[in-house]
Amino acid sequence: MSAIDSAKKFAKDIRIQVIKMVTAANSGHPGGPLGxxxxxxxxxxxxxxxxxxxxxxxxxxxxxxxxxxxxxxRYAAMALSGYFPVEDLLTFRxxxxxxxxxxxxxxMKGIESSSGSLGQGLSVATGLALGAKLKKENHKIxxxxxxxxxxxxxxxxxxxxxxxxxxxxxxxFMDRNFIQIDGNTEEVMRLEPLNEKFRMFGWNxxxxxxxxxxxxxxxxxxxxxxxxxxxxxxxxxxxxKGVSYMENQAxxxxxxxxxxxxxxxxxxxx
Numbered sequence: 001m002s003a004i005d006s007a008k009k010f011a012k013d014i015r016i017q018v019i020k021m022v023t024a025a026n027s028g029h030p031g032g033p034l035g036x037x038x039x040x041x042x043x044x045x046x047x048x049x050x051x052x053x054x055x056x057x058x059x060x061x062x063x064x065x066x067x068x069x070x071x072x073x074r075y076a077a078m079a080l081s082g083y084f085p086v087e088d089l090l091t092f093r094x095x096x097x098x099x100x101x102x103x104x105x106x107x108m109k110g111i112e113s114s115s116g117s118l119g120q121g122l123s124v125a126t127g128l129a130l131g132a133k134l135k136k137e138n139h140k141i142x143x144x145x146x147x148x149x150x151x152x153x154x155x156x157x158x159x160x161x162x163x164x165x166x167x168x169x170x171x172x173f174m175d176r177n178f179i180q181i182d183g184n185t186e187e188v189m190r191l192e193p194l195n196e197k198f199r200m201f202g203w204n205x206x207x208x209x210x211x212x213x214x215x216x217x218x219x220x221x222x223x224x225x226x227x228x229x230x231x232x233x234x235x236x237x238x239x240x241k242g243v244s245y246m247e248n249q250a251x252x253x254x255x256x257x258x259x260x261x262x263x264x265x266x267x268x269x270x
Contacts, residue, residue, distance in 0.1 A: 003046055004214060007038075007042050007046065007213050007216075008038075008041070008213055010044070010045050010080060011037045011038045011040075012031075012242075012269060014076045015074040015080070015242045015243075016266060016269050016270075017031075017080070017086070017089050018072045018076055018261075019243070019257065019266060020089065020090065021072050021073060021076065021077045021089050021092040021263045022164045022256045022259070023256055023262040024092065025092045025256065025257050027256055028069075028092065028093055028252070028254070028256055028270075029069045029070055029072065029254045030252055031246055031252035032067065032069065032146070032175060032239060033071075033076070034073075034137050034239070034240050034241050034242055034243060035210070036070060036144070036175055036237065037073055037076075037242070038211050038212075038213060038216060039173065039175075039210055039216055040073050040074065040076075040077040042096050042217055043077070043142070044078070044080070047142075047220045049061045050081075052081045052110075055110035056109055059137075059139055060139060061139050061140045062112045062125075062128055062139065062142065063112060063144070064112055064113050064115075064121045064128070064141065064143045065103060065111075065113075065122060066115060066118065066119070066121020066124075066146065067144065067145065067149060068082060068102035068114075068115030068116050068118075069101070069116075071100075071114075072092065072103070075089060075092065075099050075103075076089060078110055083110050102114070102116040103115055108236070112128070118146065118149040119150065119154045120154060121145055121149075122143055122154075122155050122158035122159065123158040123161075124143075125141050125142075125158075125172065126161050126165070126167060128141045129141040129162070129165075129167035129169050129170035129230070132169055140171055140224065141169055141170045141238070142170070142171050144172075144173060144175070145161070145173070145174050145175070146175050146180070147175065147176045147177065148185055149181070150174075150194065151192050157230060158239055159203065160201055162203070163201055163230065166228060166229060167230050168226060168228055168229055168230060170231070171220070171224070171230070171231045171233065173219075173232070174232060174233070174234045175235060176194070176210075176235060177237045179248070179253060181250070181253045183249070195234055203229060203230055203231065204226045204230070204231040205231075205232050205234060205237070206222055206231065206232070206233045207233075207234050208233055208235055209226070209236055210236055210237035211237065211238065216225075219233045239252065241269065243265040244268060245261070245264070
């Protein structure tokens with residue numbers, strides 16, 4: 001099986017697990033994780049330098065999840081990669097589970113930062129990237145950010161700092177689905193022209209289809225090769241991708257499916 005085909009199958013498995021997790025918890029955010037599944041499949045099958053058997057390996061790439069509410073996609077990708085048993089995914093959001101609704105370094109290894117409040121991830125990633133530069137370490141820092149959090153000032157302070165310190169070991173990628181909890185991003189707080197704004201700050205910006213595995217792989221490869229400035233990959237995505245009744249619907253940002261809806265979703269994803 002080719003790397004592309006392997007990643008596509010992995011993405012399908014991620015989506016299946018996300019639906020099961022959020023339904024079992026009767027709580028959580030299915031839309032974002034479904035939209036990010038292809039990207040996380042690429043990350044965990046090929047892009048990231050990581051070791052599930054040694055999650056604190058010093059030379060690992062760091063992955064910062066800024067929009068922590070979409071953590072179901074990361075948990076699913078980690079479980080399917082061998083970090084922990086897949087069956088533990090069904091404890092998602094349970095009171096005594098280490099798979100909390102927002103990731104925490106307190107409860108599990110393999111998570112680089114606790115997240116919850118939006119807008120902080122790019123700052124954390126910039127700090128880690130600068131630290132790695134100063135220590136002459138070779139690993140990459142990846143930061144998953146949402147489009148909605150670009151309405152917050154802290155994101156732009158980090159964007160400015162990353163360019164100032166020339167942290168070209170930082171690769172941020174954005175889930176650009178135009179949806180946040182209150183509706184379309186351009187109605188809540190207009191962001192466009194978003195790519196041009198980051199370019200004006202001095203970022204290397206790559207635009208790609210977040211559901212085309214070939215484009216996803218190519219975008220990350222280009223980002224790895226770039227030097228002199230941080231890179232942002234703007235992945236155009238569809239919230240709820242793969243489940244017909246969830247696609248492009250803001251209500252599925254944070255609404256779990258019921259059992260009947262779960263059955264329909266799993267049938268579509270099979």
